[in-house]
Amino acid sequence: MECSTVREGISATLDGEDPGVPMADLEAHVDGCADCAAWWEAAAGITRLARLAPVTEPPAVPERVYARVAAKPGVDRLRWALVLVAVCQFSVVVSQLLMPMPGITGEAHGGHLQHETAAFNFAIAVGLLFVAARPFRARTQLPLLLSFAGVLVFLSIVDVLGGQVGWYRLSGHVPLLLGVLCTILLGFGRWRAPEPGSHVREDAETFTATADAESSRPRRRAKTDRHQPPAAKRVA
Ligand SMILES: [Zn+2]
Incomplete structure (x- = not known):
């Protein structure tokens, strides 16, 4: 089985979809291919970060809002x-x-x-x-x-x-x-302090762990998997 096929299958699995090939075949390939093993580990780490970050990271919005008020x-x-x-x-x-x-x-x-x-x-x-x-x-x-x-x-x-x-x-x-x-x-006046939930919040959200994880996910995947689009995207 080719590396590209294996990585498409892994990507689909991480997205909770059918890999299209037997899971045992994927694991057998990864056991003998260090590149695909590293790719799987990195992809799984990014997926885990993206899913866990909203739960584990405290919301950063209020502190930033109050910081803007003071600044x-x-x-x-x-x-x-x-x-x-x-x-x-x-x-x-x-x-x-x-x-x-x-x-x-x-x-x-x-x-x-x-x-x-x-x-x-x-x-x-x-x-x-x-x-x-x-x-x-x-x-x-x-x-x-x-x-x-x-x-x-x-x-x-x-x-x-x-x-x-x-x-x-x-x-x-x-x-x-x-x-x-x-x-x-x-x-x-022009000193008007921003309210919680105003445009400041949108700025702040780009700095939360959630957004970082989400935005880094496609970028990092594109770098390591440039010529092999995920199976899920190709099907869609
Ligand atoms: Zn491989």
């Missing part, structure tokens, strides 16, 4: 800015709870109104910290942040025009506005 210029600076802004926002909460607020404490139920405001501002600070920790989810916080900031800015303008609010009180809104700005930049 993207400006993302880290925006995240640290958000942390700083969140700390300022927490300080606003503390000052609202501990210090008298002109315009609120004098009114009826002013004490509870101040507590409500502190609770809102605390939640905003937590939301900003969430964006700093998960920048690729920045846009999930925008409906709340933008609606709160929008209404607050509108009412602040009305109050300023009516002379009902001082600059001291307005300055407490600065951290919120800066936080919203950073969140918009992270969600939509």
